[in-house]
Amino acid sequence: MRDITDQKITAVRAEAVLTTSYVAGTVLTQTRIYNQLLVLVNFTIGSLTSMEVRVEFSNDNSTFYQEVIDAANSLSQFTSSLGDRTFTATGNYRIAIPIADNFIRISVKGTGTVTDSLCTVDAVLART
Numbered sequence: 001m002r003d004i005t006d007q008k009i010t011a012v013r014a015e016a017v018l019t020t021s022y023v024a025g026t027v028l029t030q031t032r033i034y035n036q037l038l039v040l041v042n043f044t045i046g047s048l049t050s051m052e053v054r055v056e057f058s059n060d061n062s063t064f065y066q067e068v069i070d071a072a073n074s075l076s077q078f079t080s081s082l083g084d085r086t087f088t089a090t091g092n093y094r095i096a097i098p099i100a101d102n103f104i105r106i107s108v109k110g111t112g113t114v115t116d117s118l119c120t121v122d123a124v125l126a127r128t
Helices: none
Strands: 006-016 035-045 049-060 067-073 078-082 086-087 091-098 103-112 118-127
Touching: 006 103, 035 049, 035 103, 049 091, 086 091, 103 118
Parallel strands: none
Antiparallel strands: 006 118, 035 091, 035 118, 049 086, 049 103, 067 078
């Protein structure tokens, strides 16, 4: 087993009511020296139907590429889908993503009536 040699924790989004459009938090910079990202989401659903989290990557802090998630069928053919993650209940969520990019942008939005909803997002960057 290998210990983590370096770790950085960043507040991406302070606790706030969600909106029905994606809102980006603080862009993480100089992330290339790390190889792991943990997105920590603390979500209170309130009157919402759900919330969504989007993670995007860039090497120049100008052109961002949205994370995709692959699914394989029985023939080992892959279908890629945009990596918007949806949560439908109040909770604390952990999203683990390997990284090799220099800038990371994390955005969140709510679906439905935003009354009494809250969301906080933190990022843990680690080199293992």
